[in-house]
Amino acid sequence: MRNKVERQMLRSTLKKLEAMGKLEVCNVEVNPEYELGAVLKYYNNERPMLFNRVKNSKITVVGGLYGSREIFYDLMDTTHEDRIYQLMNAIANPKPTKLLKDGPIKENIITRNINLPKLLPIPKFHGDDSSTFITAGVMIIKDPDTGKTFTSVRRFQINGGNKISVLIASAMLKNQIEALRKGNKPLEMAVVLGYDAPYLLASQLSSQLYGVDKHQIDSALRGEALELVKCHTVDLEVPAYCECVLEGIIPPDKSEVEGPFGELMGYYGGVAPHPIMEVTAVLHRNNPIFQVAFPCREEHFSNGLVREMELYNDIKRLMDVKDVHITMGGGYRFHAIVSIHKKNKGEGKTAILAALGANKDLKHVVIVDEDIDIFNPDAVEGAIATRVQASKDMVVIASAVGSGLDPSHLLEKASDKMGIDATKPVGEIGKGFEMAKIPGYEKIDISKYL
Ligand SMILES: Cc1cc2nc3c(=O)[nH]c(=O)nc-3n(C[C@H](O)[C@H](O)[C@H](O)COP(=O)(O)O)c2cc1C
Known part of the structure; x- marks a missing residue:
């Protein structure tokens, strides 16, 4: 029985988190009214935390378990690629x-x-x-x-x-x-x-x-x-x-x-x-452990992972999609960034159509080339700054179905959709968009210099 207890559900997770050095333990008394949630929110709901002393209760509370992408991959025994x-x-x-x-x-x-x-x-x-x-x-x-x-x-x-x-x-x-x-x-x-x-x-x-x-x-x-x-x-x-x-x-x-x-x-x-x-x-x-999730984002990451899988497939049917990112700032449902290996003129726009047509919650999508790291906001912004001309590369669809979790949707009970095609042109003209490279940059061992 003992081994099994450690194999599935929360207690096995806590063991894994401890072994990974990712479990914080709070031994100071916290009030479940506001204070406990405030501590979880302070760390953006990305830090698993055990609260051993909760006011007016003998029960230990755990929170912030599944809000971090990296920790979630480890707990799922998977990698970003897989x-x-x-x-x-x-x-x-x-x-x-x-x-x-x-x-x-x-x-x-x-x-x-x-x-x-x-x-x-x-x-x-x-x-x-x-x-x-x-x-x-x-x-x-x-x-x-x-x-x-x-x-x-x-x-x-x-x-x-x-x-x-x-x-x-x-x-x-x-x-x-x-x-x-x-x-x-x-x-x-x-x-x-x-x-x-x-x-x-x-x-x-x-x-x-x-x-x-x-x-x-x-x-x-x-x-x-x-x-x-x-x-x-x-x-x-x-x-x-x-x-x-x-x-x-x-x-x-x-x-x-x-x-x-x-x-x-x-x-x-x-x-x-x-x-x-x-x-x-x-x-x-x-000695139960009571599981809590601060109601902004924490466990919506898992919901976002499902959306990433679906978006990847929606675009894969049409072109060579490289990666997809449903962002935390967009509540893991409103914003997506997609990188593609663009082979034909028009694929940026087609990717926008596929993305916005497939999920009613998605509001804004940015399509970039595969040389852009879609998990680096600065890199995505750089692509928008240098590969977009708004009159040609922006698509706006007025008054489509949206989500009630977006208060601006509630004003008209409909939601505008926007896509930005931040891909470079294909062919000869696209060569002017190649990023300058430092030969050997990837191999540099920085500890040698400090
Ligand atoms: C943290 C979190 C909170 C959620 N809260 C609700 C909720 O209160 N009501 C709801 O209908 N769906 C909620 N969802 C979404 C559903 O859990 C999710 O859409 C699920 O896939 C629905 O399954 P179903 O298709 O079997 O209904 C929540 C999801 C997460 C991750």
């Missing part, structure tokens, strides 16, 4: 999960007098947030027709006692809840906390687009069967080695007002009625 293929391979080859009779998550099962604010150190992040929020929870539901498991990160507003509001933006889940409402049936669900990077990444695939069982995608991503146990009060399976699970139902006939909440781009989102979850059981390991 990240896209690893994900594509998992989608094409889902692998079976393994159901265990028992697992550490069932060490403690609470079914009576569930009072979430008392049980768990749930943070409040921003001054005008309507309540405390669980922001790192992965929600599990099952498709009643196919038996497939769908996981996704949702935010959960704590409404007191055993009740939480569930913010649902996805079309598929909205439809499912609608169908249940018509049939007056509850939807069984579970919320998982204390997971690892493959579990998070698998959850970020669109169910509507891929229709895959996300637990099986997880098995493919981690290279071994995801080990699961049956829930206690609902007919679902959860990771055997995660830290905490909330089991419950979404009743067909109830909703409560949700929000405001400081969202992805740092603005407060809307206030509206949303479905609620009634928690029927809380499962947790001995």
Whole structure:
């Protein structure tokens, strides 16, 4: 059992992070109201941190786990070059999960007098947030027709006692809840906390687009069967080695007002009625570690990775794409930079069309040549400064479908799209755009000089 405990989910992640020297430990008491989130935000949600003393709780909190690109690659056992293929391979080859009779998550099962604010150190992040929020929870539901498991990160507003509001933006889940409402049936669900990077990444695939069982995608991503146990009060399976699970139902006939909440781009989102979850059981390991994600960016990186894989494929169909970057500043969804090996006139513009046409959230895209490092903002700016003439190289499309996470979209309920073709011309004329090079620069050993 001991070895297994260290193989999957949060505790194995913490071991890896410790071994990599990437885990900060805070032994000073922090208040889950504002202070804890402020510390995570200070490091841009890119520094994994364990908080051993959280005010009014005996439970250790962890945050900032999956916000750093480099750390995420290491936790996924992948490289920048392989990240896209690893994900594509998992989608094409889902692998079976393994159901265990028992697992550490069932060490403690609470079914009576569930009072979430008392049980768990749930943070409040921003001054005008309507309540405390669980922001790192992965929600599990099952498709009643196919038996497939769908996981996704949702935010959960704590409404007191055993009740939480569930913010649902996805079309598929909205439809499912609608169908249940018509049939007056509850939807069984579970919320998982204390997971690892493959579990998070698998959850970020669109169910509507891929229709895959996300637990099986997880098995493919981690290279071994995801080990699961049956829930206690609902007919679902959860990771055997995660830290905490909330089991419950979404009743067909109830909703409560949700929000405001400081969202992805740092603005407060809307206030509206949303479905609620009634928690029927809380499962947790001995000495559980409560997982938190500051609600700006941290775990959206994994969402951005899926978008990078999709954008790469959308452009690959048409030309020789080299790399894609969905940027942090654009909330891992609004901005993309793409490098291509341009072989024909017009490929810069075609890449713009492909990118803006494929994803409704993407707002601005810049296409550059392969000699530009798309992860270096100065290099991208340099290409825009020297390879763009706005009257010819800029494409603007007015009033297309956009995302409600962008407040400027909300003004007209539509979003303008812009593409910048910062590629150089092909052929003889393109030679004037070659970068000056220092022979031997790549091989220089700087320590020799200092
Ligand atoms: C940190 C984070 C928070 C998210 N919060 C929500 C949310 O509150 N509501 C929502 O519908 N989607 C949210 N998402 C997006 C979904 O998790 C994601 O789109 C997922 O792929 C949807 O899966 P589905 O297609 O099975 O619905 C969030 C994603 C991340 C990374």
